[in-house]
Amino acid sequence: MRLTRATLSALALLTLALPALAEDPYAPKMTSCHIVYNLKGWSVIYKTSKGEGRVTCSNGQTADVAIETHGGGFTVGKSEIVGGKGKFSEVRNIDEIFGTYAAAEAHAGATKSSGAQAMTKGEVSLSLAGTGQGVDLGFSFGGFTIKRR
Numbered sequence: 323m324r325l326t327r328a329t330l331s332a333l334a335l336l337t338l339a340l341p342a343l344a345e346d347p348y349a350p351k352m353t354s355c356h357i358v359y360n361l362k363g364w365s366v367i368y369k370t371s372k373g374e375g376r377v378t379c380s381n382g383q384t385a386d387v388a389i390e391t392h393g394g395g396f397t398v399g400k401s402e403i404v405g406g407k408g409k410f411s412e413v414r415n416i417d418e419i420f421g422t423y424a425a426a427e428a429h430a431g432a433t434k435s436s437g438a439q440a441m442t443k444g445e446v447s448l449s450l451a452g453t454g455q456g457v458d459l460g461f462s463f464g465g466f467t468i469k470r471r
Contacts, residue, residue: 393464
């Protein structure tokens with residue numbers, strides 16, 4: 323079988339390109355993590371709540387967590403979120419999700435309450451949504467802390 327110059331050139335380029343296409347074995351592997359949580363709190367200009375949850379990551383890591391929130395804004399009421407769900411941006415491992423996030427929240431409800439939060443902690447972001455019981459209205463800014471339980 324006779325190889326043409328064009329075929330040999332294509333093979334040479336492919337051979338040179340293969341290492342660049344291969345995955346870097348030293349690059350950190352990223353994982354996606356989710357949280358399921360319960361949260362109960364109150365607000366009259368100042369907002370505070372406490373709860374607990376479970377974080378599960380795609381790499382198999384899990385953690386039971388305690389949650390605390392605090393902040394202020396135009397907010398009044400009392401609420402309880404049961405079975406809320408959240409998603410973290412990708413992280414290298416579960417340890418990166420712990421700490422205090424800067425949070426912004428909008429909430430409203432009478433009997434049935436719903437809440438949505440978007441927050442960030444350095445390069446890690448978290449979005450939460452949940453429904454529950456309560457009477458509340460407003461928006462607030464503050465901190466959302468996740469610790470190992």
